[in-house]
Amino acid sequence: MTSPTVSRRNVAVLGLAALAAVAHLGVGFLYAVSGLAVPIYVVAGMLLWWAALTVVLLRLVQRRSWWTPVVPVVGIATWFVVLFGGSAVFGWTA
Numbered sequence: 001m002t003s004p005t006v007s008r009r010n011v012a013v014l015g016l017a018a019l020a021a022v023a024h025l026g027v028g029f030l031y032a033v034s035g036l037a038v039p040i041y042v043v044a045g046m047l048l049w050w051a052a053l054t055v056v057l058l059r060l061v062q063r064r065s066w067w068t069p070v071v072p073v074v075g076i077a078t079w080f081v082v083l084f085g086g087s088a089v090f091g092w093t094a
Contacts, residue, residue: 009064016068017061023072024050024057030079037083038092046082050075 031046057071086092 013064013066020068020072027072027075038086
């Protein structure tokens with residue numbers, strides 16, 4: 001009987017995916033505490049966006065994709081755009 005071999009590529013991709021997942025959890029925390037600076041309906045929308053990004057991340061992990069780190073980068077970029085854009089346009093303050 002031979003055991004299935006795990007390639008180094010799979011280990012590296014899954015390790016990168018784990019780091020991306022931890023970073024994505026951090027982004028989710030930022031979204032959740034944004035209620036201190038933005039209206040609650042905006043926080044709700046951002047949390048829905050975070051959930052959609054989570055689905056994308058999970059699908060990328062299933063495909064063993066190297067693109068998993070892009071998901072938290074998109075999430076943090078969205079957070080900056082919403083917070084700074086809202087501050088500039090609507091006058092949101094902390």
